[in-house]
Amino acid sequence: MTTRQAPIAVEHAVTVSDSMMVAHSLPRPVFGPAQALHGATFVVRATFRRDGLDDDGVVVDIGAAQEVLRDALADLTYTNLDDHPDLQGVVTTTEVLAGLVAARLVRRAAAGDLRGAGTDLTAVVVELGETPQAAASCTVRLREPGAGPVDRWPWAPR
């Protein structure tokens, strides 16, 4: 059994990053010291996946992706999440916030705001680092990856 040169699938991805600075509390006994009002810089990495590339050779426009990510964080950064109207009753763990940002990016992708092939994604992944030693992520799968792009992969062996 030897490594084949012909791929069975080729997937591409683009990752952009930004950060947000928020206050919040996690008011349940399970969270120990994090029950108190405290804060975090969340270092956010957003990844957009697609089977292959569009005719311009991109998954999404990196500049557009950075802008859309900044938009997704705009009403959160420099705020106390405990006071955010959309987050009343929500326990804003790092996992939950990763899901919230991912959902916002999915909506913008569906609206075509990522340009490139941004309306044809297989998944959006958002990772939030809360310290250099701890992070949480949410992967939203939007369709099964397929094998299609293999035929059009310019680097396939001939």
Place this chain on the structure above:
Amino acid sequence: MTTRQAPIAVEHAVTVSDSMMVAHSLPRPVFGPAQALHGATFVVRATFRRDGLDDDGVVVDIGAAQEVLRDALADLTYTNLDDHPDLQGVVTTTEVLAGLVAARLVRRAAAGDLRGAGTDLTAVVVELGETPQAAASCTVRLREPGAGPVDRWPWAPR
């Protein structure tokens, strides 16, 4: 074909990191200079994956995960692995050590020591960086990811 807003699956993950400082040798000709007794700081990143979140909005308790990871490294750090009773006859490559740490974390997860949803994981991944330019990882898949959490995903489009 356009990006759907409704996900087919939503996966979550938590990553924590730590490090260990060990001596060891890799006494087979294939390892060249690493045959000699030398050492490494392994920067360890452990990821715990689950379909969705528990009722507290977490995959596992990040504090518990950091503690369990520290435990998993405790008898290895500041030792010569060549002398470790469990590693006699084992070639302690970075890949093998990643597997060892992953197996230990799986056992602790099954025992409920990660709290949160730590008894319901789809996978545990351990990456060991040996230099800033080289790393190895082991992914232990524990069950197939499902689509279940999509229904309960609070950010799903309505």
Place this chain on the structure above:
Amino acid sequence: MTTRQAPIAVEHAVTVSDSMMVAHSLPRPVFGPAQALHGATFVVRATFRRDGLDDDGVVVDIGAAQEVLRDALADLTYTNLDDHPDLQGVVTTTEVLAGLVAARLVRRAAAGDLRGAGTDLTAVVVELGETPQAAASCTVRLREPGAGPVDRWPWAPR
């Protein structure tokens, strides 16, 4: 439903990194300011995936992987990609370059140049970071991961 100790699959990977310093232009209106001749340091991370480890406990030889990666970048670094004979008419986006490097690594893996289990890979992933805030990657899947190595996994619970 509880976390099982017995894995359904075990996958291993090795990652090595290097960088290349290139000039290029992206001469299409969609690329805005990047239409002009400019440049980039691409920080390259190459990952080699395999179901299990070979008898020496490795996926690929890390030293060989670093050498093969350096080779794959050798005719690109310190050049203007616009003048590269193989890239005439190619829009050298970060995504496309990640694919090019991945294809080269797949070819070398198939030729046995990675040593270890390098002729039996499930996937090769290449990520190119263009700034600390933006990266693109290409995942070339070469065969479906299987469950085989679980039996031979030395850390499996007994």
Place this chain on the structure above:
Amino acid sequence: MTTRQAPIAVEHAVTVSDSMMVAHSLPRPVFGPAQALHGATFVVRATFRRDGLDDDGVVVDIGAAQEVLRDALADLTYTNLDDHPDLQGVVTTTEVLAGLVAARLVRRAAAGDLRGAGTDLTAVVVELGETPQAAASCTVRLREPGAGPVDRWPWAPR
């Protein structure tokens, strides 16, 4: 004029790092959006400088330094700094907080809690990173570096 082999001075330093997660507000118009209650993960790097090494070959005990740094952050992390009794009326900019942590470390050093040569430091530096793109630091100089240790420097050319 050529590079001399004989040094005119030899300085040593040890750096340890940790982090704290705080809420705070900066209630002055000059701070724009940071006037509102928000938060930050401050990644803290503390450096201890000394002319030469003690007889054990250390500046300070790295383990002791990590412990003293953790202590210095203990009443700040997981809190709202606006409510901290010692910080009433203090504008808790990143610069000011770096100074506060540095002052606490200086006090502990003077008390001998850093072990090693920690009672004979020339400076303590504390850097607080608030995002990957922004940081502030405070350098507290405690005595002028001298040339003394050059004579005892084991690596000096003979």
Place this chain on the structure above:
Amino acid sequence: MTTRQAPIAVEHAVTVSDSMMVAHSLPRPVFGPAQALHGATFVVRATFRRDGLDDDGVVVDIGAAQEVLRDALADLTYTNLDDHPDLQGVVTTTEVLAGLVAARLVRRAAAGDLRGAGTDLTAVVVELGETPQAAASCTVRLREPGAGPVDRWPWAPR
């Protein structure tokens, strides 16, 4: 001889970072392969130093510093430096470019554009990373640090 609690000087600094993507050549035999047209992402870190803090507790406004740094890179990024009118006949090594950016920041600081205490700096330092393994920096000293701020240091022992 024991560590004093009373500092002889207290210095503060703020660091902000950004990046630029340029093409250039270094057309002298001494530069080997870098004689050819190639490119780089320069990861730029700019540090502003001052004896003490202003009444708002800052060295410079971090937001203003980020803006001034972006301005300093604006006519360089996405260009071929070989064609830049101000750089004709200049060998644009990483060291030289660090000096150029530093000079631009000094000019803006003198003009008061950094707000905070930005018109009273002791030094400006610019570091340009060209790869993760290589960087160059330029430190422009503008006045000797003094001991003045020690008296006004809020954390000084009493």
Place this chain on the structure above:
Amino acid sequence: MTTRQAPIAVEHAVTVSDSMMVAHSLPRPVFGPAQALHGATFVVRATFRRDGLDDDGVVVDIGAAQEVLRDALADLTYTNLDDHPDLQGVVTTTEVLAGLVAARLVRRAAAGDLRGAGTDLTAVVVELGETPQAAASCTVRLREPGAGPVDRWPWAPR
């Protein structure tokens, strides 16, 4: 008192990095668990400082600096330092090893092996990171920085 545009001194520096993987023990009670034979990956950063640049616009040749650094680590990496003939009776703390590497670089600089202005340095600094959270450094000052290069600084205000 306002920020001057005319510098009182301009200093330049080049930093290169590499790593070494060693075993060693620190056989004194003060070192606690590190008394046992263990190991470390030391991530090494070497900085070369000079007042100004040479006629080619460099401090030292970055390629030569990387080579000289690799040479300085060659007999240490992949070894047990306890067996090294030059280190018998030496307590090989991170601080001491930083000093050893610095001394070797100073010797090579004095020999002209760094090219560029490498025979006219003001200081050599070596930092060894032992984990992402702990490092030690040694600064060898070779001559006092002067103000000379200010006159020849191409970016000085006119």
